[in-house]
Amino acid sequence: MVLKVFRWSPxxxxxxxxxxxxxxxxxTVLDALVELQRNSDATLAFRYACRVGMCGSCAMVVNGRExxxxxxxxxxxxxGPVTVRPLYQFPLIRDLxxxxxxxxxxxLEMKAVFVPGRRAMDGDGFALIGSRTRERRAIDAAxxxxxxxxxxxxxxxxxxxxRFPGPAALNRVFTLQRDSRDxxxxxxxxxxxxxxxxxxxxxxxxxxxxxPMEISPTDSILALRRRAVLRLFGIGPR
Amino acid sequence: MSARRxxxxxxxxxxxxxxxxxxxxxxxxxxxxxxxxxxxxxxGLVAVIAAHLKNPxxxxxxxxxxxxxxxxGLLGVRAILLDFGLPARWHRxxxxxxxxxxxxxxxxxxxxxxx
Ligand code: SF4
Ligand code: FES
Numbered sequence: 001m002v003l004k005v006f007r008w009s010p011x012x013x014x015x016x017x018x019x020x021x022x023x024x025x026x027x028t029v030l031d032a033l034v035e036l037q038r039n040s041d042a043t044l045a046f047r048y049a050c051r052v053g054m055c056g057s058c059a060m061v062v063n064g065r066e067x068x069x070x071x072x073x074x075x076x077x078x079x080g081p082v083t084v085r086p087l088y089q090f091p092l093i094r095d096l097x098x099x100x101x102x103x104x105x106x107x108l109e110m111k112a113v114f115v116p117g118r119r120a121m122d123g124d125g126f127a128l129i130g131s132r133t134r135e136r137r138a139i140d141a142a143x144x145x146x147x148x149x150x151x152x153x154x155x156x157x158x159x160x161x162x163r164f165p166g167p168a169a170l171n172r173v174f175t176l177q178r179d180s181r182d183x184x185x186x187x188x189x190x191x192x193x194x195x196x197x198x199x200x201x202x203x204x205x206x207x208x209x210x211x212p213m214e215i216s217p218t219d220s221i222l223a224l225r226r227r228a229v230l231r232l233f234g235i236g237p238r
Numbered sequence: 239m240s241a242r243r244x245x246x247x248x249x250x251x252x253x254x255x256x257x258x259x260x261x262x263x264x265x266x267x268x269x270x271x272x273x274x275x276x277x278x279x280x281x282g283l284v285a286v287i288a289a290h291l292k293n294p295x296x297x298x299x300x301x302x303x304x305x306x307x308x309x310x311g312l313l314g315v316r317a318i319l320l321d322f323g324l325p326a327r328w329h330r331x332x333x334x335x336x337x338x339x340x341x342x343x344x345x346x347x348x349x350x351x352x353x
Contacts, residue, residue, distance in 0.1 A: 006253075010251075063261075063265070064261040064262065064263075064265040065265040083261065085253060086253060087253075088253050088254055088255050089252065089253075089254065090252060091250035091251065092250070092251045092252060092253065099250075153255075156255065156270065159254045159255050202273050203269065203273070203317060203321075203326070203329075204267065204269040204270045204272075204273050205267065205268075205269035205326050205329050206269060206270060208269075208326055208327070209267045209269070216326045216327065218269075218326040218329075219325060219326045222320065222321060223323075225321070226321070226322075226323065
């Protein structure tokens with residue numbers, strides 16, 4: 001099987017390098033890259049940690065779609081050459097490795113950081129929110145974000161407007177705004193009301209289509225927008 | 239922790255999804271088509287309405303107007319339903335429904351000659 005892998009390092013020109021790997025049964029894209037690095041090209045750089053679809057560090061763009069390389073079987077891809085690129089919208093470090101800092105920076109910008117509020121503690125320490133409560137179920141899926149960046153890479157609005165915080169940060173904002181223990185709801189809703197934030201999302205759901213944790217950042221953003229609209233009319237929570 | 243401005247990434251090399259490349263379109267998702275087609279229909283409407291004002295009785299223009307209004311409007315209804323909280327996982331189904339309802343409504347209205 002032919003693999004075309006994106007190669008670039010500071011000071012050199014970008015190119016797609018062609019490799020040939022024998023696709024064994026059950027081989028994933030990550031397996032193929034490890035194989036190449038071991039046997040044909042030790043200079044090839046990529047990132048992974050868990051190898052079993054948990055950490056998200058192997059996120060890359062395979063055949064035009066964001067996927068985690070360790071969970072993508074070569075046998076599930078088209079037979080033609082398989083192209084492997086780093087995530088879009090992240091500064092490149094080298095080859096398939098990108099700098100994930102924008103995710104954190106956007107979260108800080110949107111104040112997507114937990115701030116203990118008055119209800120954060122009860123008598124026995126941190127206040128618990130039962131797993132079957134309505135509050136918890138509303139954010140059940142959304143809190144599973146592993147920060148892999150695939151949604152940011154897939155979002156056309158992120159590429160259109162660099163100031164748009166993107167799906168990952170807004171999904172985090174949503175989980176915090178629905179957490180009764182958090183004390184910064186007002187600050188945060190001020191932050192998301194800025195230009196280039198909620199209004200930028202056009203609901204194309206590209207983020208939702210690629211999220212490996214089956215989160216729907218689209219739903220999170222739409223929910224934030226509904227709250228913002230209700231607040232415009234002076235009803236509803238922050 | 240205080241909020242900081244994101245470091246400017248523009249001066250660092252970054253790949254963006256270039257719409258001119260075949261690969262960007264290779265895995266275009268349904269939601270994006272729905273969005274794009276609705277916008278294209280809107281631009282089409284402006285042209286067709288102008289033609290319609292000039293000659294309200296031209297049948298082809300009437301047909302185009304009806305088709306574009308249905309298409310654009312029903313995709314708009316889809317967007318509104320999603321805005322109002324229908325789960326985003328239904329967005330593909332809603333796209334399909336908008337197309338089907340549009341075709342059915344076009345056929346029904348076109349057959350019903352009102353003059
Ligand atoms: S929302 Fe999904 S795709 Fe986006 S960073 Fe979190 S886990 Fe990754
Ligand atoms: S290496 Fe951890 S998800 Fe792929």
